[in-house]
């Protein structure tokens with residue numbers, strides 16, 4: 001569904017490449033989690049997958065960016081937005097500024113695509129129920145908290161039903177309950193065949209929901225794999241990427257001789273419970 005091959009990119013007037021030789025494959029109807037240290041190039045990669053680079057930001061892009069069979073690096077931005085919805089990092093910047101109510105704001109993209117009025121209303125109501133923001137529909141988008149704006153920004157993308165949704169830290173301003181809800185919504189969307197790429201620091205939620213994890217470091221994607229394998233990889237620290245608290249606990253237990261080296265590190269709560277219960281019963 002998404003296939004980046006040997007992609008390199010430099011921002012306009014930049015002396016060095018921000019990304020170099022990036023390869024990435026994401027299957028249709030899956031959730032890909034992308035992690036990396038601050039400044040590693042995650043937002044840049046999100047904009048490349050969504051076609052905003054090079055069409056909006058300029059700069060020098062090489063390699064191929066294929067999404068849903070189209071080459072976004074050579075197609076137009078209009079082409080790209082019909083295939084990929086991008087939820088950007090700061091929800092305040094995503095708000096169009098052209099609308100008085102949240103309902104109109106969520107409908108804005110559909111309006112631009114010429115969607116009939118009754119269908120537009122129906123889809124806005126549907127997505128508002130999904131994200132539990134029905135009570136905000138008549139409010140001004142500017143009179144919302146950061147977390148509420150974030151949910152409106154997510155709703156504005158989901159409502160478009162693009163086959164791919166790219167999200168750059170979509171839960172940064174949400175409380176734990178809001179964050180879990182967004183991940184549950186993403187999992188439900190995956191069941192409908194939508195492909196999701198999420199750039200996120202909340203590794204335990206990625207472990208639960210993502211099908212694959214990819215690590216951005218040293219200007220490229222340095223590791224891709226099943227979430228459990230990636231999160232237990234010893235090299236994450238060298239790339240300034242954290243891991244789950246269960247892996248950290250497992251490493252501490254190994255250091256203290258409480259967990260034999262041949263036992264795989266637990267990555268989730270359930271795995272930790274199993275591993276430590278077994279070790280206790282052996283002792």
Ligand SMILES: Nc1ncnc2c1ncn2[C@@H]1O[C@H](COP(=O)(O)OP(=O)(O)OP(=O)(O)O)[C@@H](O)[C@H]1O
Nearest residue numbers: 011012014018036037038039040041042043044045
């Ligand atoms: N418009 C721009 N022009 C020039 N350089 C840029 C531009 N935007 C980002 N960069 C540089 O590209 C690099 C990667 O930035 P990017 O925002 O993609 O990282 P990130 O991993 O998303 O970081 P964070 O987690 O802090 O958001 C940084 O060195 C940044 O300074």
